[in-house]
Amino acid sequence: MIVPLEHVLYLSAILFLLGLGCVLARRNLIMILIGVEIMLNAVGLTLVGASAFWQQIDGQIMVVFLMAMTSAEVSISLAMVVYLNRRKGTVDVRAFDELRG
Amino acid sequence: MATVLFYLLGLVTVIATLLAITRRNPVHAVIYLVNSFFALALLFYLLGAPLVAAWEVIIYAGAIMVLFLFIIMMLELAPTPEADRMGPTWWQWLPVLLLALALVGCTLMLIGVDAGVAQGVPRWYATPRDFGFALFGKYALAVEVVSFQLLFAAVGAFYVGKPERKRRQKKEEGA
Numbered sequence: 327m328i329v330p331l332e333h334v335l336y337l338s339a340i341l342f343l344l345g346l347g348c349v350l351a352r353r354n355l356i357m358i359l360i361g362v363e364i365m366l367n368a369v370g371l372t373l374v375g376a377s378a379f380w381q382q383i384d385g386q387i388m389v390v391f392l393m394a395m396t397s398a399e400v401s402i403s404l405a406m407v408v409y410l411n412r413r414k415g416t417v418d419v420r421a422f423d424e425l426r427g
Numbered sequence: 428m429a430t431v432l433f434y435l436l437g438l439v440t441v442i443a444t445l446l447a448i449t450r451r452n453p454v455h456a457v458i459y460l461v462n463s464f465f466a467l468a469l470l471f472y473l474l475g476a477p478l479v480a481a482w483e484v485i486i487y488a489g490a491i492m493v494l495f496l497f498i499i500m501m502l503e504l505a506p507t508p509e510a511d512r513m514g515p516t517w518w519q520w521l522p523v524l525l526l527a528l529a530l531v532g533c534t535l536m537l538i539g540v541d542a543g544v545a546q547g548v549p550r551w552y553a554t555p556r557d558f559g560f561a562l563f564g565k566y567a568l569a570v571e572v573v574s575f576q577l578l579f580a581a582v583g584a585f586y587v588g589k590p591e592r593k594r595r596q597k598k599e600e601g602a
Contacts, residue, residue: 328429328473328550337437337470341444348448356453356499360460363491364444367467370483378474381551383561386476390562393486394573398580400491404498405584411502412590 327378334375341368355407355417359400366396429550432536433473439529440466446522454505455519457495462526464488469533475552 341364348361370389377385407417414421440463447459468483499505562570 329433333433333437334474337440340441344441344444344448352448354453354504356495356504357448357456360453360456360495361448363460363487364448364463367464367487370479371467371470374471374474374476374479377476377553378551383553383557386479386553386558387561387566389476389479390482391569391573393482394577397486397491398576400494401580401584402587404494405587407498408502409587417502417504 331375331379334379335372338368338371338375341365341371353419355410355419358419359403359407362399362403363396366392428536428539429473432533433470435529436466436470436473436533439463439526439533440470443526446526452505453499454496455523457492457499458523459526461488461492462523462530464492465530466526466533469530469537472537475550477552478555478558 345361345364345366345368348364349358352358352361370392373385373388373392375385377383377389410422411417443459443463443466447456447463450456450459464483464487468480468488471477471480471483
């Protein structure tokens with residue numbers, strides 16, 4: 327391990343908080359999805375750091391599953407963005423504050 | 428050496444991410460995010476995960492971010508005021524150039540870091556062989572589940588992305 331595990335965790339916590347801030351503060355759907363990507367990457371950094379700390383490969387396997395999950399999530403959510411944009415002609419989340427069955 | 432590189436790359440990642448989430452133009456945000464993912468891939472390599480580092484570049488920076496760019500350009504979400512038609516101004520391209528140069532510098536420094544030994548102790552890293560055995564041996568069932576998940580995602584994306592009129596027509600035909 328080249329650095330203490332705490333420092334890896336600090337870095338991934340900072341990245342996670344940046345992503346969370348992006349999701350909470352931005353109103354553009356694309357930027358919200360980018361925030362989700364940042365958070366998922368921070369989690370991946372935690373897993374790789376833990377994998378290096380205990381010298382077990384399982385953490386890296388989890389990162390591969392995380393990547394598969396992310397690509398599924400991105401394909402669905404970008405299709406939703408296209409759908410919502412077609413419906414209301416905007417990607418501002420304030421336009422989508424009502425529900426209709 | 429590797430320790431210094433870790434903090435340097437951590438700094439590059441945080442700066443690139445910070446710049447990415449504050450951009451008004453989504454295309455600029457995606458470019459900064461690609462920078463951040465490259466730095467993160469080098470971090471993964473330093474932490475003994477060369478295969479994950481390669482996939483970070485191929486899947487995240489290569490595939491997912493290009494999908495984002497594709498959607499942004501398809502929906503014409505990036506604002507193009509008159510000033511932008513002349514090309515980006517220096518304060519738009521200088522930060523990303525500096526970050527990219529820092530990444531190139533880090534990559535060159537990484538060549539100097541001997542892969543096998545750090546401070547007299549052999550540095551642990553996952554070989555592709557270990558990785559394949561773990562992935563397709565211990566986690567074989569999970570791989571199957573993930574393949575189902577990807578299939579469902581593809582079907583779902585296809586359904587959601589279909590034009591509204593066609594979908595309604597189908598529903599009426601069904602009823």
